[in-house]
Amino acid sequence: MNVDALVFDVFGTCVDWRGSIVREARRWSRDLGRTIDGEGLADAWRAAYGPSMEEVKSGRRPFTYLDTLHRETLDRIAGRFGLGGLEEKTLAHINRVWHRLDPWPDTVPGLRRLRAKFLLAPLSNGGVALLTRMAKRAAMPWDLILSGELFEGYKPEPKVYLGAARLLDLPPERVMMVAAHNGDLEAAAALGLKTAFVLRPTEYGPAQTTDLAPSRTWDCSVDSMEALADALGC
Amino acid sequence: MNVDALVFDVFGTCVDWRGSIVREARRWSRDLGRTIDGEGLADAWRAAYGPSMEEVKSGRRPFTYLDTLHRETLDRIAGRFGLGGLEEKTLAHINRVWHRLDPWPDTVPGLRRLRAKFLLAPLSNGGVALLTRMAKRAAMPWDLILSGELFEGYKPEPKVYLGAARLLDLPPERVMMVAAHNGDLEAAAALGLKTAFVLRPTEYGPAQTTDLAPSRTWDCSVDSMEALADALGC
Numbered sequence: 161m162n163v164d165a166l167v168f169d170v171f172g173t174c175v176d177w178r179g180s181i182v183r184e185a186r187r188w189s190r191d192l193g194r195t196i197d198g199e200g201l202a203d204a205w206r207a208a209y210g211p212s213m214e215e216v217k218s219g220r221r222p223f224t225y226l227d228t229l230h231r232e233t234l235d236r237i238a239g240r241f242g243l244g245g246l247e248e249k250t251l252a253h254i255n256r257v258w259h260r261l262d263p264w265p266d267t268v269p270g271l272r273r274l275r276a277k278f279l280l281a282p283l284s285n286g287g288v289a290l291l292t293r294m295a296k297r298a299a300m301p302w303d304l305i306l307s308g309e310l311f312e313g314y315k316p317e318p319k320v321y322l323g324a325a326r327l328l329d330l331p332p333e334r335v336m337m338v339a340a341h342n343g344d345l346e347a348a349a350a351l352g353l354k355t356a357f358v359l360r361p362t363e364y365g366p367a368q369t370t371d372l373a374p375s376r377t378w379d380c381s382v383d384s385m386e387a388l389a390d391a392l393g394c
Numbered sequence: 395m396n397v398d399a400l401v402f403d404v405f406g407t408c409v410d411w412r413g414s415i416v417r418e419a420r421r422w423s424r425d426l427g428r429t430i431d432g433e434g435l436a437d438a439w440r441a442a443y444g445p446s447m448e449e450v451k452s453g454r455r456p457f458t459y460l461d462t463l464h465r466e467t468l469d470r471i472a473g474r475f476g477l478g479g480l481e482e483k484t485l486a487h488i489n490r491v492w493h494r495l496d497p498w499p500d501t502v503p504g505l506r507r508l509r510a511k512f513l514l515a516p517l518s519n520g521g522v523a524l525l526t527r528m529a530k531r532a533a534m535p536w537d538l539i540l541s542g543e544l545f546e547g548y549k550p551e552p553k554v555y556l557g558a559a560r561l562l563d564l565p566p567e568r569v570m571m572v573a574a575h576n577g578d579l580e581a582a583a584a585l586g587l588k589t590a591f592v593l594r595p596t597e598y599g600p601a602q603t604t605d606l607a608p609s610r611t612w613d614c615s616v617d618s619m620e621a622l623a624d625a626l627g628c
Contacts, residue, residue, distance in 0.1 A: 225563075279526060279527075279530065287561075288562070289561065292513060293513075295537070296537055302538075303530055304538060304539040305538040305539070310544060327521075329459075329521070329522075329523035
């Protein structure tokens, strides 16, 4: 395959954002003595993710850190899910749940194997600080942290993929984008990167309807990071 | 001390660039069947480091990747040290010796201890790709890679230190600069970062005359990364 580096989508591909938020929301319910709808919160929060980044991508708004976009959404929806009227410190902690997402069970074992052969980095719309703290907490063995923040952009903007290849000092075809989202791979492939699809059929919960299969023939299509390590001979 | 992240100068502070080049030059002598003056090469190469970056810092030249500056110097001095008339592939390999520098013996053990308590990153004038490959080869356990390249600048330009704090999402006073060079610490301290001096009395060889003592009272002054781990309670 002649690839030197693998770059990974994170939310959904490496970590289970929905399950992690649902699990933490149970703790908030207990600690705050409130009934919090964790599933509803996670789904509504994530539903605002694309539209909030679109404001930046379209140029209607200067580059804004994802934590800030997450917080704006939280402030708007908190009341609907049992989180109204909380003090600033509590809201700041809740917003940083995106720094504390748990990997899927196969992620860390798979990355450990892949790391023996390739440079590994996230390439996420999460910020550098978010990705660094998430990786440290979950022992995700990245060689470096790459983020749209470094290029003041958000995937699927071309500058994010090309900026990653440039920082790695590699031509795009020596870099493989790994993602559970066909759209991410479409953008990467159009710029010459190699592509690996990882099926994550419950990222959006049991009723997921999107990205249940590769939309076309990618360089690899697998159903776990361990299977990716197998496919790439690690 | 109330510090969350430690950022490290690399050339001289974490790795022994002079000893590493001298050791590799012995191998090149053998492989190429030439008499190569490794000490002379290392010293002349490094002597051009500051002046070559000064062209960028002064604005006389747009930001230029350190590998390119290293290569320009190599092309200029190769003939003086037994490396004249080599083919491109060999020169490119020799230039990348800066990616293959060995850590001082205390560096990796010290970083492993420090990593349990702090976020750790290089903050070097070496590029992201150089620092990533160096760390992977030497098993330096960084949480992320920070480089002047990310800010299109070179230390001691303020944007490099402040950019690092911004990417870490920390105020400067929660970040400690660790360096064997008083000048690096002066620049960091002026911007509010904490400071740790690590004595490296043979960085420039046995006749070193600079940075043999802290130039003033830094937050820490130690003689190894293990001693820094002791001083910071790791």
